[in-house]
Amino acid sequence: MQENDDKELRARVKLFGNLLGNVLSDQEDGQVLEAVETLRKGFIELRAAEDPLRREQLMRLIEALDPATLTHVLRAFSTYFLLANIAEEDYQHHERRTRVARxxxxxxxxxxxTVREFRANGVSAEQMQTLLDSLSFQPVFTAHPTEAKRRTLLEAQRRIFLLAKRLNDPNLGSFQRGVVEQQLQNQIQILWKTDEVRVHKPVVADEINNGLHYFRETLFQAVPYIYRNLERALGNSYGSEAASIxxxxxxRYGSWIGGxxxxxxxxxHEVTAMAVRMQSKVVLREYVRRLDELSHLLTHSSSLVRPSxxxxxxLAADSKxxxxxxxxxxxxxxxxPYRRKLALMSYRLQRNLEALKAALDGHEERSPWCYASERDFLDDLYSIRDSLRSHGDGNLADADLKDLIRLAESFGFYLAALDIRQESTRHTEAVAELFACAPNxxxxxxxxxxxxxxxxxEMLSHAGTPLLYAEDLSENTREILAVMRTVASLREEISPRTFGAYVISMTHAASHVMEVLFLASFAGLCGRRSDGSWYCDLPISPLFETIDDLAHIEPVLNQLLDCEAYRALLAASGDVQEVMLGYSDSCKDGGILASAWNLYQAQRRIVTIAxxxxxxxxxxHGRGGTVGRGGGPTHDAILAQPAGTVQGQIKLTEQGEVLSSKYSNPETAVYELTVAITGLIKASRCAVSECTPDNPEYVGIMSELATRGEHAYRELTDRTPGFIDYFYEATPVNEIGLLNLGSRPSHRKKAxxxxxxxxxxxxxxxxxxxRQIIPGWYGIGAALRDWQHGDAQRLATLRRMYDEWPFFRALLSNAQMxxxxxxxxxxxxYATLCADVTLAETVYEAIHGEYATTVAQALCVTQSDHLLNDNPRLRLSLDRRTPYLDPMNHIxxxxxxxxxxxxxxxEAERALWLNPLLRSINALANGMRNTG
Known part of the structure; x- marks a missing residue:
């Protein structure tokens, strides 16, 4: 099946569009469908050939529509894009399944x-085991929504996806197909009658529930499937040797939602406790459900088998x-015996659930029959597995029971390790206040x-938990200390693995890390015992975000690791130093080229220091959905990391529309997780073979390009008078803040x-x-143009860089997107929205000029006729969407x-236009997909 042959997909999108048209015809007055069709066809015609008179007619139509009709027109386009997204997702899944079947x-x-490639390159079974043992893949869900679909919408879309899958059955008769299409229209009608815009701004509890939805509906199915697919691939390539692998x-999943x-x-701190307990409830309920299913399968009689x-x-120890x-x-x-054991295990988990409910209600109520830890639960599962194997039922042990073991090993009793994040100055203020309370x-x-x-x-080196010097502390200091106590108590209540790292935003100095550890010592999370030994139950992850911070990683980390107390605490926590890299703020600060290259160099420096x-x-990796926030295809992004820096471990954020695009359906989640994990495996090849270092010539060129790109970007964003006014007036950024997307304010400081x-x-x-997406490309064109300066030999070098260096190839591929x-x-x-016409012309011309330069340079270096020639599927998708985006932008x-x-x-007049305005933001987000 050809990558660019999407005839079946176009037919499916057309079917969905027709069914939506039927719903609009049945459910709304004729004006809505007529306006939608006029705008749709009109802007398609304008894309084919510009016609000023036709464009003016379409503009007059938009301006004549009342707020209620505009709202429904926008909802129609938004719903169309939701359906097109579902059609594309189903088509890609069906294409993959067809390849497997053939x-x-x-x-x-x-x-x-991936495994065949490794085997062909001489990687032995022993080396593959070494590589697998080094792996740690940690996606982290964050509440950074730019699309934040309501769970009701996600559920409706899932129903449509499942019905679309039924249409792929070649044995479906015409009558049966008609039935499925009617069911699809019914579901589209429900989608149409469901409000996609939140009436109220979500609170953190809503965000927690949104994140948990993906575990319940998708990940509990997808994760065991991932392991089975990997084992199958190893068997296919390594044959009998695979038995030893x-x-x-x-x-291991992580989360920031509630942390x-x-x-x-x-x-x-109360919200953090709530988040942890809500997470635990979800995973324990899944275990209870699966234990019940197993009890209907493992019905072995003691008269027919002898357990180990x-x-x-x-089992005898469970007599009481x-x-x-x-x-x-x-x-x-x-x-x-197995049913009896499973029933007892379920009983114990239900007592754990009762304790969680009581804790969420503000009570302490814990039965002595609760599982003390996930380790006890796993040991029970292992004992059943080993016993089944002992009497010839190993195949049964490797079926549903193995999937439950995989879940328990992956999610424990905590589901996702909750990271805590706070900004560095808050800790500095708290430490200063505590010091001021002590006369010595x-x-x-x-x-x-x-x-x-x-x-x-010196303070951390003293044995024992330090005493507070005063009770009358500021709200900031009290809250930080309460967070530390909450972390300590929940590690005891739920699991030692309940929390991940404490992430320090805006880490500028080594003392910022030591301050957090000093504050954590008051809760007994770290310090020195009376026998002189050290302990640390709170790993720290300094976050380097700005261009300047990235450039100073080396002195900060060296100074931190030179500190004897810190080095002792790090050793006590496992001798693994986590470092977080901020893609979003570094790109906003210095532009895409400077951000990408400084992040690349920072990784090399960090690994060298370690x-x-x-x-x-x-x-x-603090990645977002868009290129300007570190987004792009995950497989290629991981492969583009510096050679030798991945070392089997990667942790990365999953945020915004990425959550619903990757995790709404188990079928897609399996694919997305697979390509990310194979990227990790390939990037970790250095664990079993020698790494090929970067070409020094390319490294030098890239440093020059980054400097030129940053200069161009700062000329626009930092040194163009009035630029920030242009941003606030020529984009809907203020109005985005009015949309009920997330609980967090859109600005650090409101004024x-x-x-x-x-x-x-x-x-x-x-x-x-x-549609002026400067975070994804501004400065690249100027840098490439100025560096090669018309020199054919330099252009040839850039083309070799693109062909040979995954980092440079991924950079230009993402820029093209x-x-x-x-x-x-x-x-x-949008520039005409600016009050200052001269300012608008100045900034827009700069953006337009750099856009034209970057397009020309990208095509020249990649030797392409069109953007995205290396990604025909995405190009076709965008070509299909663009004429539908045009009317929404103009509305x-x-x-x-x-x-x-x-x-x-x-206020009444503003409210009249606010509702359709907010829907236009949602509609464009659905159409453009990765927007934040």
Whole structure:
């Protein structure tokens, strides 16, 4: 099946569009469908050939529509894009399944293709085991929504996806097909009658539930399937040798939802406790459900099999528990040992669930029959597995029971390790306040960096938990200390693995890390015991976000690791230093080229430092959905990391529309997880073979390009007078803040309109909706043009870089995606929203000029006729979407003018236009897909 042959997909999209048209015809008056069709056909015609008169007619139509009709027109386009997204997802899944069914070579990034490649390159079974043992794949869900679909919508879309799959059955008769199509229309009608815009701004609990939805509906199915596919691929390539290869459970999910308090005053220590308990409830309920299913399968009779001695001993040890659990029926399953054990396990988990419910209700109520830890639960599962194998039922042990074991190994009792995040100055203020309360401690704020490290190291070196010096502390300090106590108590209540790392935003100095550890010591999370030994139950992940921070990683980490107390605490926590790299803020700060290259160099420096110090390093990539926030195809992104830096471990954020696009359907989640994991496996090849270092010539060229690109970007964003006014007026960034997307404010400081105050998500979202997507490409064209300066030999070098260097290839490929979604004609219309015409012309011309230069340079270096020639599927998708995006952009422009023109005091008039305006943001997000 050819990548660019999407005849079947186009037919499916057309069917969905027709069914939506039927719903509009049945459910709305004729004006809505007539307006939709006129705009749809009209803008398709304009894309084919510009016609000023036709364009004017379409503009007059938009301006004549009343708010209610505009709302429904926007909802129609938005629903169309939801359906087109479902059609594309189903088509891609069906295409993959067809390849498997035909026995064709599987796609790049599949387990089968990856393992065959390793085997062909001489990687032995022993080396493969070494590589697998090094793996740690940690996706982290974050509440950074730019699309934040309501769970109701996600459920409706899932139903449509499943019905679409039924249409792929070649044995479906005409009558049956008609039935399915009617069911599809019914579901589209329900989708149409369901409000896609939130009426109220979500609270953190809503965000937690949104994240949990993907575990319940998708990941509990997908994760065991991933392991089975990998084992199957190993068997296909290694044959009998595969029996000696054991695939460990290396997938571990994380979360920031309920733990990320940086800039979000609504995430308190109580909210963190709620998040952890809500997570635990979800995973324990899944275990109870699966135990019940197993009890209907493992119905072995003790008269026909003899369980292993160790299993029998564990079952006998449960005699007191059985008296309670089977009080009304003491002989329940007396001759079915596995069913009896499974029932007792379920009883214990239900007691854990009761304790969680009580804790969520504010009570302490824990039965002595609760599982003390996930380790006890796993040991019970292992005993059943081993016993089944002992009497010839190993195949049964490797079926549903094995899937439950995989889940328990992957999710424990905590589901996803919750990271805590806070901004560095909050800790500095708290430490300074605590020091000020103690007469024998210096004025912390007046100390040098060396002085701070010395005194904090001395404080942490004292044996025992320090005492608080005062009770009358500021709200900030009380809350930080309460967070630490909450972490300590929940590790005891739920699991030692409940929490991941404490992430420090805006880490500028080594003392920022030591401050957190000092504050954590008050809760007994780290410190020194009376026997002199060290302990640390709170790993710290410094987050380096700006261009300047990335450039100073080396001195900060060296100074930190030179601190004896820190080095001792790191060793006590496992000698793994996690470092988080911020893609979003570095790109907003210095542009895409400087961000990408500084991140690349920072990774090399971090790994070099770790190797020199004899410690392990885990890089945590703070990626978003868009190119400007580190987005792009995950497989290629991982392969584009510097050689030798991945080392089997990667941690990366999953945020915004990425969650629904990857995790709404188990079928897609399996694919997305697979290509990410195979990227990790390939990038970790250095564990079993020698790494090929980067070409020094390419490294030098890239440094020059990054410098030129940053200069061009800063000329626009930092040194163009009035640029930030252009951003606020020529994009809908202020209006994005009115949409009920997330609980966190869109600005760090509400009154500050600077580039550094606005958060990276609304920054990227605003540029994206206005189709002038400078975070994804601005500065690349100028850098490439100026560096080669018309020199044919230099151009040839750039072309070799593109062919040979995964980093440079991924950079230009991702830039092309952003360029393809940009539209300078529409951007010019958004520029007219500026009050200062001269300013608008100046900034727009700079953006337009750099856009044209970047397109020309990208095509020249990649030797392509069109953008995205290397990704025909995406190009076809964008070509199919663009004519439908055009009317939505023009409707949004009309609404922005009317909403902004209304006097601030005229709330009724503003409210009239606000509803369709907010829907235009949602509709464009659905159409453009990766917007934030």
């Amino acid at each position: 026995g064709e070579p599987l796609w790049r990034g599949s387990f089968d293709d 054991r695939v460990p459970s290396f997938i 990320d308090r940086d800039g979000n005053p609504f995430v308190t 001695l160790s299993f029998a001993e564990r 528990l059985a008296q309670v659990a089977f009080a009304e029926e003491p002989r329940r399953y007396s001759h079915e 401690l210096p004025d912390y704020m007046s100390l040098s960096e060396e002085g701070r490290l010395q005194v904090l190291g 190797g020199r110090r004899g410690i392990q390093c885990r890089l945590f 500050d309109r600077s580039k550094y105050s606005v958060r990276a998500i609304p920054w990227v979202f605003g540029w994206g909706l206005s 952003s360029l393809a979604k940009s539209d300078m004609t529409i951007a010019a219309e 949004q422009l009309c609404l922005l003018r009317r909403f902004r023109a209304a006097e601030q005091g005229a």
